[in-house]
Every structure is written in C-alpha cells, then in structure tokens.
Amino acid sequence: MIEARGLTMKVPGFTLDQVSFDVSDGSYTVLMGPTGCGKSSILEAICGLRRIHSGTIKLHGKDITRATPGERGIGYVPQDGALFPTMRLVEQIAFALQLRQWKADDQKNRINELAELLGIGHLLERKPIGLSGGERQRVALGRALAFRPRVLLLDEPLSALDEDTRERMIELLKTIHQREGVTALHVTHSRTEAQKLATHRLTLNDGVIAQTVEGQV
C-alpha cells in the first residue's frame, strides 16, 4: 500500500501542491492525466528520484519520504526502458540480485523464470542496441521485477509501441500483475490502457487527484 499525503513539489513548468492519494495493496492502479501535468514527477517522487518540498510517502505503513531510492525496494520502469547500454541483458536483470548478493543458483533460477514469463530467453546474451520497443520494455520489466519488489511503478511503458505490440504488452502486464502478486502504479494518458488494465484509477487534473475504483465510476 502506498499512502501519499500532501505532496508538494516544484518542477520546471508547474507546481504540484498538496497532492494526496492511496494505492491499495495488490491493485493495478492507473494514474491518468494530460501530458505535462506531473504524473511522471509523482512516480519519481515515490521511487525517491525526485525530492519533494513537503508531504509524506508511506509504503506498507513505513515512512519512506527520506529513504534513498535503493532502500525503498520499488521496481521502476521508466519511459522507453532506459536500459543500461553497455550491459548484456542477462546482466541487467541480475543487477539488483547481485547488489543483494543472491546466491548464483538463485539468481539463475530467477532470471530463467523471468525470461520465460517475459519471452526474452533468446535475447539474454545480447546488449540493448537493436532491440525493438517491445523487447526493450520487456527487459526493463524483468530488470525491475528481478528482486521481487512488492510495488512496481510504470511510467508510460506502452506509449512508444505500435498497436499490435501494445495489445500483447497489455496482456503481459495483466499476467505479471497476477503471477508476481505485485502492486502496480501505471502512468498513462491512454484511456484504452486504463480500461484494459486498471482495477483502480487516479486522475490528476490541475494538481488535484480524483480516486475511483473500476466499476464504481
């Protein structure tokens, strides 16, 4: 469960003032709003990459407002993946596991499990150069999910994909949500994505967040 209370931050171009919302455990929450309204900044604040001026963020009841990004244990998939350009894909997925000093066997099992789930087994020895948009996103998902985070933040993960790939990715995200039992917060401006994926919906408009549960609109 993510509880954000009174988040205030200054971002070049706009200010978010006193934004509060909840993301309930196990939900697939979609955060919507027009382009440039601060959706991405909210995600960055939750995973600790953007400093907030005031307010608190709690994760599973624990105050993480001042914690470093690494301490929060949140999986983060930014737009177009932001893969590590010099690393083989298998190394990217193992990155978080190595930092946590997982045993070699456990690392291997987890990587194989994710490779199968995401359908990227044949790509593991490659570097990111030359991957398609869909492949990049799947690797970025694998990298973020590797250490079994309880929360996954997705920043417009499907916006750069073609229609067919997007459909397949939506199915994949549903599967991941169920299989990994992860709480997801997904930023998008696409209604279709929201309709297909959301169990809960947040709408950010003029710095105010409206909260709805699917089917209760």
Added chain:
Amino acid sequence: MKTSNRNTKQEAFKVKGDLPFFTVMVAIAASYIALIVAMLVADAGFTSFAEIRKTLADPNIRFSIWLSLISCTISAILSVWVAVPIGYLMSRFRFRGKALIDTILDIPIVLPPLVIGISLLVLFQTSAGRALDRGFHDLMQWLGFYSIRGITYEIPAVILAQFTVAAAFATRTMRVTFDQIDPRPEHVARTLGAGHAKAFSRVALPQSFRGMTAAFTLAWARSLGEFGPILIFAGTTRMKTEVLSTSVYLEFSIGNIEGAVAVSMIMVALAMVVLLLTRLISFGKGAV
C-alpha cells in the same frame, strides 16, 4: 484559369542548382586544409632524412623525446583522472556556486600560457609551495629517484605545467561526454539498490569510454605542445627538463633552423601516431 495559371507557375519554378553552394563551402574548407598541408609540406621540404637522422642521433634530443613521451603520458593520465570526477559532478548535479566553479575551470584555457608558468612559479615560492617542494624532494629520494630534487626547475615541473592546461581541456571533454549520456539508466540503477557510486561505476563510466579516449588524446596533444609554462616553471636545461617544444626553441635560438624543423617533424610524427593509436583503441572498444 486559376488552375492553369498555377500549373504554368509550377512548371516555370525551378530549384536553383546546388553547385554555387557547394563551390563556396568547399572553397572555404579547402583553403584552411591547404594551409595545414602546405605548412607540413614546407617543413618536409626544408629538412631531409639525413638531417632528421642526425637530430635523432643527438643524445640531447633523444633525452628530450623520451621526456616528452613520458611527461605527456603521465600528464594525460592525470588529466583524465581529474576530468572524470569533475565532468561527472558538473554534468549530473546542481549546487550552489556551480557557475563560479565552471568559470574557474575555464581559467587555464583562457589564461595566456606564460601567465600560467609565472603563476606556478610564484605558487611554489610561497611557504606552502616550498614545503611541498621539499616534501616531494624527500619522497623522490626515498623512492630512489635521486636525480629529481624537487618540483620547480625539475621534471615534475614539466608534468605539472603540462597537466595544469591539459586537465582543463580534458575536463571540458568529459563534461560534454557525461552531458550526452542519458542519466535515466543511472536513476534506474539507484532504484534497483545501487548507491551513487555503483550507478556511476557500473552504468555511467562504461558508457564514457570513448569520451575518456578523446580526453586522453586531447590532453596528450596539449601537453606535447606546451611550451610557455614549461619555459618559465621548469626551465630549459638540456638533459634535465628539455622536452621537444623546448628543443625546437633551443635549436632555433642558436640559429640551427634545420635542427628546429627536424625536431618539429619528429613532433608531428609522434602526434599523428598517438592520434591514430587512440582512434584505433576507441573504435575497437568504444562500440557499444
């Protein structure tokens, strides 16, 4: 009527030929390239293989070549060593006084070289500078380099003079390098549990290899050409602090223009070899 009028207009419309554009651009470009090539050709015509061989046989010049190679390499390594952290900090972080730091970093580039030499000399005349000089002397004696008796007017002065200027150029190169590297993968690394150090060493640094090679080459070439600060801060003592740029000056000052040109040709050859080598390394390994 209107349509036919438009059609005739479109038919009459012709895109002007590109020939004048390319003639002017190529002519301007060629004039500068011709100047560079003409200088080198004139140098080559002025001297001969016999003269170069004779120069190469001179033990003074041999010492000077070796000192140049060693000092340029050390100062280039030191330059990259400081340029990487400065470039990274300046590129990734915002902090108070950043504009001031940026200006200070440009001082060695805009300052006349002679002024840098004098400033170094004055710095090492202060009590702290003298203490450093003595300390360095003791360190060299302890390490067994008995011929190096301090910094000023010794080999370390040559390297320090080269480094002071070369590092500023290397720093600029690394700053641009990190500016061009997307910071988001480093952000992701931090969400995965890496601290700033791991994000830097495992994600940013491997991407900067090409920039580091470029910074090294630039620093090396600047060091090879350094003259003013060395003249003032290290002196021009044969078999002690003479590097190739000082050799050219020394030969020229005693009227041996053929010798000066021969040394110049040796410098041209060295610079080209280093440029080619580093290009090869960066193309071989830099491809991600």
